Amino acid sequence: MSLRRVGILLSKEFRHGSKSFIFIIAIVMPLVLSFVLSMVFGTLFSEKPKLGVSDEGDSQITQMVIQSDSIIGREYDSADALRNAVEDGAVDMGIVLPADFDNLVIQGEMAEITAYVWGESLAKNRVVLGATVANMIRDVAGQEVPVEIATTTLGDAESIPWNNRLLPLIVLMAIVFGGIMVPATSLVDEKQKRTLSALAITPASLGEIFLSKGLVGVIVSTVMGVLILVLNQAFGAQTPLLIGMLVLGAVMASTFGIMLGVFAKDVTSLFATNKAIGILYYAPAFVYMFPDIPQWIGRIFPTYYVVQPVVEISQQGGTWSDVALEAFILIGLILIMIGIVGILARRTAQREALA
Amino acid sequence: MSWPIIRALVTKDLTLFFRNRFFAFISVLGIVAYVVVYFLMPASVDEELDIGLYAPVLPPIFEQLQGDGLSIETVDSVDTLKDGVTEGRFLSGVVLPEDIMEKLAAGDKVTVDVYFASDTPEELKDAVTNLIQELAYIQSGQILAVDISEEIIGPDMLGMQIPPRDRMIPFFAIFLILTETLGLSSLISEEIEGRTAQALLITPMTVNGLFLAKGITGVTLAFGQALLFIAITGGLNQQPLIILLTLLLGAILVTGIGFLLASAGKDLMSVMAWGLPAIIILAVPAFGVMFPGTVSDWVKVIPSYYLVDTVHLSANFGFSWGDIWQNLLILLGFDIAFVLLGIIVLRRKLT
Numbered sequence: 001m002s003l004r005r006v007g008i009l010l011s012k013e014f015r016h017g018s019k020s021f022i023f024i025i026a027i028v029m030p031l032v033l034s035f036v037l038s039m040v041f042g043t044l045f046s047e048k049p050k051l052g053v054s055d056e057g058d059s060q061i062t063q064m065v066i067q068s069d070s071i072i073g074r075e076y077d078s079a080d081a082l083r084n085a086v087e088d089g090a091v092d093m094g095i096v097l098p099a100d101f102d103n104l105v106i107q108g109e110m111a112e113i114t115a116y117v118w119g120e121s122l123a124k125n126r127v128v129l130g131a132t133v134a135n136m137i138r139d140v141a142g143q144e145v146p147v148e149i150a151t152t153t154l155g156d157a158e159s160i161p162w163n164n165r166l167l168p169l170i171v172l173m174a175i176v177f178g179g180i181m182v183p184a185t186s187l188v189d190e191k192q193k194r195t196l197s198a199l200a201i202t203p204a205s206l207g208e209i210f211l212s213k214g215l216v217g218v219i220v221s222t223v224m225g226v227l228i229l230v231l232n233q234a235f236g237a238q239t240p241l242l243i244g245m246l247v248l249g250a251v252m253a254s255t256f257g258i259m260l261g262v263f264a265k266d267v268t269s270l271f272a273t274n275k276a277i278g279i280l281y282y283a284p285a286f287v288y289m290f291p292d293i294p295q296w297i298g299r300i301f302p303t304y305y306v307v308q309p310v311v312e313i314s315q316q317g318g319t320w321s322d323v324a325l326e327a328f329i330l331i332g333l334i335l336i337m338i339g340i341v342g343i344l345a346r347r348t349a350q351r352e353a354l355a
Numbered sequence: 356m357s358w359p360i361i362r363a364l365v366t367k368d369l370t371l372f373f374r375n376r377f378f379a380f381i382s383v384l385g386i387v388a389y390v391v392v393y394f395l396m397p398a399s400v401d402e403e404l405d406i407g408l409y410a411p412v413l414p415p416i417f418e419q420l421q422g423d424g425l426s427i428e429t430v431d432s433v434d435t436l437k438d439g440v441t442e443g444r445f446l447s448g449v450v451l452p453e454d455i456m457e458k459l460a461a462g463d464k465v466t467v468d469v470y471f472a473s474d475t476p477e478e479l480k481d482a483v484t485n486l487i488q489e490l491a492y493i494q495s496g497q498i499l500a501v502d503i504s505e506e507i508i509g510p511d512m513l514g515m516q517i518p519p520r521d522r523m524i525p526f527f528a529i530f531l532i533l534t535e536t537l538g539l540s541s542l543i544s545e546e547i548e549g550r551t552a553q554a555l556l557i558t559p560m561t562v563n564g565l566f567l568a569k570g571i572t573g574v575t576l577a578f579g580q581a582l583l584f585i586a587i588t589g590g591l592n593q594q595p596l597i598i599l600l601t602l603l604l605g606a607i608l609v610t611g612i613g614f615l616l617a618s619a620g621k622d623l624m625s626v627m628a629w630g631l632p633a634i635i636i637l638a639v640p641a642f643g644v645m646f647p648g649t650v651s652d653w654v655k656v657i658p659s660y661y662l663v664d665t666v667h668l669s670a671n672f673g674f675s676w677g678d679i680w681q682n683l684l685i686l687l688g689f690d691i692a693f694v695l696l697g698i699i700v701l702r703r704k705l706t
Binding site: 047048050090112116118122125126127130131141143146148150151153154155268275277280293 | 384385388389392395404425437464465466471473474477479481484487488489491494497499501502503505506508510516517537541542545627631648
């Protein structure tokens, strides 16, 4: 194994590979997905009921709805716009407040509200929104609350907000896509263009070729993982440990990418493989997203041992002792994969020699 | 146009597809993976707030409010209540004092103890607090001087909500169809790159025959996979004919788009480069079904909207021909437009 040759091959990969479609997608896609998932899905997956208001006057209720922490409040310009929003399911319920609503309520006179309810809204959301609106109206009317509520918290489990639940998925996408697809497509491309056979008759060994391609995947994948954590303000305090775990994850993804690249005979087969097993890469992140699913299911998937330490370190302030077990399992998986790649490299070399 | 030649070409493409054991296995595995994910997802929707209640004296309002979003279970001790909360059986545990009715009648303030599990989100704590306050207002006779006229928009799904996994059916089915855009375009691109398409055209095979053969192959693969998935997951339980026709029209649509992609790319990689953004755009309407209210009316300019919307409405709401004929007509229009456009552009590239 010549490090000089690996270096030359690596620089070639960066010079030519960086112009490829997959290379660009590996960089752009995690950034776009991070933005979309954080900004849009963070709200979508929220369990807060959504209430729309169309205010024909200047009611205090509108501001109370918008500023409420327990519901998602939105204001609409007209009753028609509100009705459309309810019809589309953008809000669970929409209320139309008449022009002099607050005065009527304060004076104790009967006020009228039109409420649109989305047919697919959950019963519990309807109850919560009904009670919340009623409480706000009573607040405006100046009615005194007849109860004092003393809240006690039991247990020590933590509520995980949706933005945090999505982080494993975003991190996995950053690490896995680049780590797998960059080396895999590069290898398949070389096979299809027969440049791999040409390279095999130079002093460069297949091991060196695989290593250089794998390193490109590791570098792209690690850089994207770090970038995504920084963008999501989730870098935590244990920077060297976190980067170490990201590198291990990137190594695993790239080794798997090399395996895929060796097995797939063309780009179509490679994409078909990803279509079929792609969901398995991200399965631990989906399990993490929904606490109702037994969490042990996540441990079945190898990528769990990438994402769990990252989440533990970045979100729960975990240290080496907290993630050591997962790290050792991950290293074990990587060694097994490297062993398989070694065997594949030997078999491919023999095949190329015969050819 | 010679039908035996077309049949031979279709048979050749399909045989090649299935003879490649790896490719065939992977395609089947894809469907299996989607089916497994479907069956792993919850089959029902929990519509109710489960509240545990310890009340030596039960105010009538708590009895009246049972159902329609609230499930109130009375327990015989505070300890049982706390256990229920920590075990997750109750979202919250409410302890009403013995003298609640007397105090409310006298206009005195009542203290209510409420227990939450530590991982209960703040919004749910606020929701329960608001709910208890409102019940107390009503029980104490403080009337809300507001007349609310309520209108349910759309079919009222109370008690029969669509489980998330059934919302995913159109998404998965459409995704299987859409990915065949890449399959077909790469199939054609391979023939162009390997110059076998040009070789075919010097045989009795005509350009129209070639398109028809490739089109039949594309439609068969896309339609077959989506049909298999939707049949296994029970998506054909309602309005099967409408769904079958919609999937077929969807398969024709992706075939037309596949022709366009094959003509746009100069090799397999560039076909993929054009194909992925196309698939992402075509998948947007499916997100609108999974997350209602996230996409506005502009989504209707995307042809796949009419495919997704029709499958969703028919499979999940049982909409009939009379309700969705416009969708089918528009989808057919898009089919004709894309297939013709694809053929014209690809013919220019071939000849």
